[in-house]
Amino acid sequence: MSKHLENVSRRGFLKTAGVTSGLILAAPMLSNHVMAAARGEEELVSSGYLAIKPDGTAHVFVHRVEMGQGSRTGLPQVVADELEADWGRLHIEAAFGDKARFGDQNTDGSTSIRKFYDAFRQAGAAARMMIEQAAANEWGVSVSDVEAKKHRVINKITGKSEDFSKFVVAASKLEVPKDVQLKKKADRTFIGKPQRNIYMKQILTGGTQFGQDTIRPNMVFAVAARPPVVGGKVTSYDKAAAMAVDGVLDVVELPALEMPALFKPVGGVAVVASNTWAAMKGREALNAQFEDGANASYDSAEYEKQLWKSIDGDSVTHMKRGDVDAALEGASKTYSADYYVPHQHHIPMEPPAATAEWNGDDLKMWVCCQDPTSVQETVAAFVGKKPEEIYVEATLLGGAFGRKSKPDFAVEAALVAKAVGRPVKMVWSREDDVRHGYYHTVAAQRVNVGVKDGKVTAWKHKAAYPSIGATFNPAADQPGAFELGLGLLDMPFDTANMQVDTGKAPAHVRIGWMRSVANIQQAFAVGSMVDEIAQGEGKNTADMWMELIGFDRKINPSVDLVKQPGAPRDPQYSNYGESLERHPVDTARLKAVLDKVVQMSGYGKDMPKGKGIGISVHRSFVSYVACAAEVEVTDGELKVTNAWMAVDCGVAVNPDRVKAQMEGAVLFGMSIAMHGEITAKDGAIVEGNFDGYPVCRMSECPPVETAIIESDAVPGGVGEPGVPPVAPAITNAIFAATGKRIRRLPIKDQLST
Amino acid sequence: MASIKLNGQRVSVDAAPDTPLLWVIRDHLNLTGTKFGCGVASCGACTILVDGEPMRSCQFRLEDAEGVEISTIEGQEDSAFKNVQAAWRELDVVQCGYCQSGQVMAAAALIRSNPKPTDEDIDEALNGNLCRCGTYQRIRAAVHLAAEKMEA
Numbered sequence A: 001m002s003k004h005l006e007n008v009s010r011r012g013f014l015k016t017a018g019v020t021s022g023l024i025l026a027a028p029m030l031s032n033h034v035m036a037a038a039r040g041e042e043e044l045v046s047s048g049y050l051a052i053k054p055d056g057t058a059h060v061f062v063h064r065v066e067m068g069q070g071s072r073t074g075l076p077q078v079v080a081d082e083l084e085a086d087w088g089r090l091h092i093e094a095a096f097g098d099k100a101r102f103g104d105q106n107t108d109g110s111t112s113i114r115k116f117y118d119a120f121r122q123a124g125a126a127a128r129m130m131i132e133q134a135a136a137n138e139w140g141v142s143v144s145d146v147e148a149k150k151h152r153v154i155n156k157i158t159g160k161s162e163d164f165s166k167f168v169v170a171a172s173k174l175e176v177p178k179d180v181q182l183k184k185k186a187d188r189t190f191i192g193k194p195q196r197n198i199y200m201k202q203i204l205t206g207g208t209q210f211g212q213d214t215i216r217p218n219m220v221f222a223v224a225a226r227p228p229v230v231g232g233k234v235t236s237y238d239k240a241a242a243m244a245v246d247g248v249l250d251v252v253e254l255p256a257l258e259m260p261a262l263f264k265p266v267g268g269v270a271v272v273a274s275n276t277w278a279a280m281k282g283r284e285a286l287n288a289q290f291e292d293g294a295n296a297s298y299d300s301a302e303y304e305k306q307l308w309k310s311i312d313g314d315s316v317t318h319m320k321r322g323d324v325d326a327a328l329e330g331a332s333k334t335y336s337a338d339y340y341v342p343h344q345h346h347i348p349m350e351p352p353a354a355t356a357e358w359n360g361d362d363l364k365m366w367v368c369c370q371d372p373t374s375v376q377e378t379v380a381a382f383v384g385k386k387p388e389e390i391y392v393e394a395t396l397l398g399g400a401f402g403r404k405s406k407p408d409f410a411v412e413a414a415l416v417a418k419a420v421g422r423p424v425k426m427v428w429s430r431e432d433d434v435r436h437g438y439y440h441t442v443a444a445q446r447v448n449v450g451v452k453d454g455k456v457t458a459w460k461h462k463a464a465y466p467s468i469g470a471t472f473n474p475a476a477d478q479p480g481a482f483e484l485g486l487g488l489l490d491m492p493f494d495t496a497n498m499q500v501d502t503g504k505a506p507a508h509v510r511i512g513w514m515r516s517v518a519n520i521q522q523a524f525a526v527g528s529m530v531d532e533i534a535q536g537e538g539k540n541t542a543d544m545w546m547e548l549i550g551f552d553r554k555i556n557p558s559v560d561l562v563k564q565p566g567a568p569r570d571p572q573y574s575n576y577g578e579s580l581e582r583h584p585v586d587t588a589r590l591k592a593v594l595d596k597v598v599q600m601s602g603y604g605k606d607m608p609k610g611k612g613i614g615i616s617v618h619r620s621f622v623s624y625v626a627c628a629a630e631v632e633v634t635d636g637e638l639k640v641t642n643a644w645m646a647v648d649c650g651v652a653v654n655p656d657r658v659k660a661q662m663e664g665a666v667l668f669g670m671s672i673a674m675h676g677e678i679t680a681k682d683g684a685i686v687e688g689n690f691d692g693y694p695v696c697r698m699s700e701c702p703p704v705e706t707a708i709i710e711s712d713a714v715p716g717g718v719g720e721p722g723v724p725p726v727a728p729a730i731t732n733a734i735f736a737a738t739g740k741r742i743r744r745l746p747i748k749d750q751l752s753t
Numbered sequence B: 001m002a003s004i005k006l007n008g009q010r011v012s013v014d015a016a017p018d019t020p021l022l023w024v025i026r027d028h029l030n031l032t033g034t035k036f037g038c039g040v041a042s043c044g045a046c047t048i049l050v051d052g053e054p055m056r057s058c059q060f061r062l063e064d065a066e067g068v069e070i071s072t073i074e075g076q077e078d079s080a081f082k083n084v085q086a087a088w089r090e091l092d093v094v095q096c097g098y099c100q101s102g103q104v105m106a107a108a109a110l111i112r113s114n115p116k117p118t119d120e121d122i123d124e125a126l127n128g129n130l131c132r133c134g135t136y137q138r139i140r141a142a143v144h145l146a147a148e149k150m151e152a
Helices: A013-017 A032-036 A071-083 A112-139 A168-172 A200-205 A239-243 A276-286 A293-297 A300-312 A324-329 A372-383 A408-420 A430-435 A519-537 A541-549 A587-601 A655-674 A726-738 B021-028 B079-090 B100-113 B119-126 B136-151
Strands: A023-025 A050-052 A058-062 A090-094 A146-149 A152-155 A161-163 A220-225 A233-236 A248-254 A268-273 A289-291 A316-321 A333-341 A353-359 A362-367 A390-394 A424-427 A443-452 A455-464 A497-502 A611-620 A623-634 A637-648 A704-708 B002-006 B009-013 B047-050 B053-056 B069-071
Touching (some): A050 A112, A058 A071, A071 A090, A112 A152, A220 A408, A248 A276, A300 A455, A324 A497, A455 A519, A519 A611, A519 A726, A541 A587, A587 A623, A587 A704, A623 A655, A623 A726, A655 A704, A655 A726, B047 B100, B079 B136, B100 B119
Parallel strands (some): A362 A390, B002 B069
Antiparallel strands (some): A023 A050, A316 A497, A353 A362, A353 A424, B047 B053
C-alpha cells in the first residue's frame, strides 16, 4: 500500500475545494475497507482532507457524518495534532458526498476513527513537514533547526518564530514528503486529550441544522401514507379529500416497492402542503387503502414458534472445533438454555427527513444520512442520473444508530420534489419511523454446554434469526457468517469442543443493522450462559470467564470455520473488516477489561437482599468492553442502581467522548434489556411511538463510571462496542439479586410474576 | 391571519387555527431550534415556554396562543439559561444534540422555580425529556452545576 501523499493543488483541487490558493493535501486511503473496494492507485490519491489557506486557516474536510459519536470533533483532533495546529484556526468542513475524493463515507460500523486515523495523521504530518521545510528554506537553515508549534514555526538557532501563514504559499510549491514523520506519543497535543463537541454553541442556542431543520427558499413540506406491510401496494386513496385540506398543495403517488427491499422507498402516497401539519391532516383525509401482499401473515407470536422449530430442526454448521456432540455425551453435567431477543428499533430522537431541490436537471439534497454517497447511489437509480451528478450534503443527524444509513426516505424527497417542481422537505413522523424501519432482527438461540471434571468441555450454540442479508437477497433465509462473526464465530474460549450452527429464519420485514448489530443477541446469550455455568458450578462469574478464555493469546477464529458447500474459498473471519495483524483477537486485553470492572464494582462482595451485581464482557468492532451492573429488585420492580464500564479501544483520541459513548451505551443496552420490543400483527408493526416502544428516561439512569484502559494499540471502534455486554450484565445482576434467570428480553414485567 | 407574541415580538401567522405551535414555529417562522421528536408530548424535544412555563409545543394549538407570551430557545437570555448553557458546555453534555433544546429549556425552567434541585427533583422535572444518546447522567450533573453558578 502506498503511503505516498500527493500535492494535488496543480490538479484543479483548489477550485473544487472552494479555496483559492494555498496548500492542499490529499492523503491516500489507508483503509482495508476501501482497498477491498478495489480502487486503483490513481483514485486512491485523489481525496483530500486538509487544505491550508495562505492566511494559515486549516480547512479540515471531515467526510464522516456527526450523529453524536463525535467524529467531526475527533478526526480534526487527529489532523490538528500532527499539524501542530492551533485549534482555533481550524475550519471544519462537513464534507458532502464524493466517493472519488473522500473514499468511504459510510459512517457506521464504528469506523470513522479506526479507518481514518492513519490517513488524517499523515495529512497533518505531511503539511507540518512542508511548512517546516519552507521555513527552513526562508531562513537558510537546516530543517532540523526548525520546529512547528501551535501554528508557528520556531527557528531553534535564533529562537525567533513566525506564523504558519508566512510559509503556506512557499510550502504549497514543495513536493509532498514520501516518508512522513509522525509525532511521538509524548509530543501529542490533541490526540488523547478531551476536546469539546464542535457544535456545542449551535446546539445550545437552537442554531443547528439537522435533517428535519433544512429550509430552502420556496420549500414545501411532504408526508406520506405508506403500505403498512413491506411489499404492499396502494389500492385506492381520495385525492380530492386531501386537496380539500387547507394548505395542501398536491398529492404524489410513490412507486411501489419491488423486492428485494434494498434501500428503496416502500411506496405509498405523498401529500405536499405549505406546512407539515397541513400535510399530516391531508394524509389523514387521503384514507389510503393498501393490498398487503406476501408478508401479511407475519405475526410475532407465531413467528417465535417457527424460530424454535428451526432451533429444533436442521442445522448449518459454521464453526466446528473437536467433536461437540461426543463431548456433550461424555459430560458429567450439562447446561442447556434458550435465549430470545425480539425485534428492536433504532428510534433516534430525530425521525428521518430529507430535502430535495431541483434546478432544471440539477438535483441538490440535504439529508440526515449516515452515508451521502449511498444517498447519491440510491437516488440516482430512481431519477435517471449518475450518482456523482447529485449533490448530497449530510446534515447533522439527531441520532441514527444505523437507521439513517438506509436512505429510502431520501428517494421519496427527490421524487416528490421533481413532481411538484419546488423544493420539498420529506418529513417522517415518529409513527412513520417506528412502522417503516429496518428492524434489528428477532433471534432465538439455544446453547448447550458440557462440563467434565469441573471443566467446560463442550459449547454448542445454535442461532435462528432473519438475516440482514434478506433485505438485499430474498434467498438469505438464515443468519450469515457476517452476522455470526459478531460474537459467535469469535467466541474467545479455550474450549476443546465447540460448534456454531444456524437454523432457517426467513425475513418478513426489512432487517437492518442497529448499533452493535448481531452482537446484541449473541453477547446476551454468551454472557448469560457463562453466568449460568458459573452459578451451576458454584464459581464466581469473573473466574468462570477467565477459565473459559484461558491463557493469554491471539486467536485466529478462521481456523475453525466450516466451508459451506459450493463456497468458492475457505471462510475467513471478518474481524470487522480489519486484518488480524492490525487488530488481533487478544485474550489478554479481554481479560484486562473484565478485571477492571470487577475491581471498580466490587463484584463478588456480599450484597444486601434484593440487590446484586452482574458482569459481562465482549469484544466487538475490534475493541474490548466489560460491564458491571448493580440492580435492586423491590416487589418485582427493577432498578439499575449503578453501572461500571471498562473499555480498551486502543488509543482513545478523545477520551471524554469515549466515556460519553460508554455512558450512552449503558442506556442503549438498558433500553434493549428492559423495554425494547417491536412486534408485528398481520404483517404490520404494532408499535407506533415512544408509548409503545419506550426507551429509558432520566429517572432510570444509574450513575455510570467508565475506565479507559491506557493503550498504544491502533484505535478500535467506540460507538458500538459498549452496547453488547450491558444486557447480560443486567440480567446476571437480576439473578444475583433474586435467583430469577431472565432468558428472554425485554425484562418488562417478568420480575413481578 | 393569527397573531402571536413570540420571543417578545408580535408576529402574524397564516396557518389553520388547529396548527400546533411546533409547526407554526418551525415551518412558518423558520425557527428550527424547537425540535420535532414524537408529536404526542412523549419526548420533550419541542419544549417551549408559555408564560414562562415549559410546554410541549406539539400539543399547543395556534388558536390557544392568543394573549400568552411564547418563547423558544432562540429567545432565551436570562441568567438561568446562560448558566445552564455554561454548565452544559463545561460538562460537554451533548452527543447528537437533537433533544438538547428541550433539555436546556426544561432545565432552565427548573432552576428558575427551584434554585437548589435534588437529583429527585431533576429526575422528576426532566423525566419527560427523552435522550436516545443517553446523556442523562451529564444532564443531571449539569443542572446541579448550573444551580451552583446561579448562587455564585
